Amino acid sequence: MTAITREPESDVDSMFIDRWSPRAFLPDPIPAHHIRMLFEAARWAPSCNNDQPWRFAYAVTPTAREKFLSALVERNQAWARTAPLLILALARRAFQNSTTINRHAGFDTGAAWMSLALQARRLGLYCHAMAGFDATKAHQVLGTSEQEYDIFAAIAVGRRADPSTLPEPARQRETPNSRKAAALVADEFT
Numbered sequence: 426m427t428a429i430t431r432e433p434e435s436d437v438d439s440m441f442i443d444r445w446s447p448r449a450f451l452p453d454p455i456p457a458h459h460i461r462m463l464f465e466a467a468r469w470a471p472s473c474n475n476d477q478p479w480r481f482a483y484a485v486t487p488t489a490r491e492k493f494l495s496a497l498v499e500r501n502q503a504w505a506r507t508a509p510l511l512i513l514a515l516a517r518r519a520f521q522n523s524t525t526i527n528r529h530a531g532f533d534t535g536a537a538w539m540s541l542a543l544q545a546r547r548l549g550l551y552c553h554a555m556a557g558f559d560a561t562k563a564h565q566v567l568g569t570s571e572q573e574y575d576i577f578a579a580i581a582v583g584r585r586a587d588p589s590t591l592p593e594p595a596r597q598r599e600t601p602n603s604r605k606a607a608a609l610v611a612d613e614f615t
């Protein structure tokens with residue numbers, strides 16, 4: 426098997442490399458003030474026109490988490506059910522107090538999620554985003570409308586557990602992955 430390198434090609438703050446998406450989570454609850462810090466980090470993300478289109482719905486109680494889990498595809502449910510905090514990341518489709526569609530809402534919500542994920546690492550937590558969920562089901566659970574909001578991701582958050590706690594095939598995949606070459610990321614336009 427090829428060894429996976431998570432070596433940067435240039436100097437970069439280690440926080441960017443330290444963030445990765447495990448699947449093995451401890452069920453230990455996250456203190457409420459740490460949860461508030463995650464959303465505070467998200468809150469300060471930049472956004473088009475400072476519209477702040479993101480909205481994070483979160484579940485910590487067993488009943489609420491079960492409802493969020495019901496919207497996930499089975500292969501994500503299998504590992505995400507252990508995480509003590511589940512989040513659904515929504516973005517308002519139109520600018521506030523307007524019917525004009527905000528085509529940057531996904532970009533802005535992505536920035537907010539990354540802020541949340543980096544703050545999580547500062548607290549010793551890990552986040553794992555998921556596209557594997559049924560958006561219609563998630564809207565039903567939340568009582569939100571597809572006309573008003575896009576749901577971009579579900580996110581599992583918690584402390585890492587030993588990979589041996591995972592069901593297969595997730596157990597085998599519990600390693601930080603690598604990236605395409607830096608040369609493929611940015612092109613100087615001349």
Ligand SMILES: Cc1cc2nc3c(=O)[nH]c(=O)nc-3n(C[C@H](O)[C@H](O)[C@H](O)COP(=O)(O)O)c2cc1C
Binds near residue numbers: 444445447553557
């Ligand atoms: C929007 C989004 C959707 C993702 N969907 C899933 C998913 O449904 N299931 C899963 O196991 N991982 C999912 N991932 C995790 C990615 O596979 C992971 O972020 C990527 O391989 C990079 O690895 P890293 O986050 O460990 O650096 C998703 C990540 C993002 C950002």
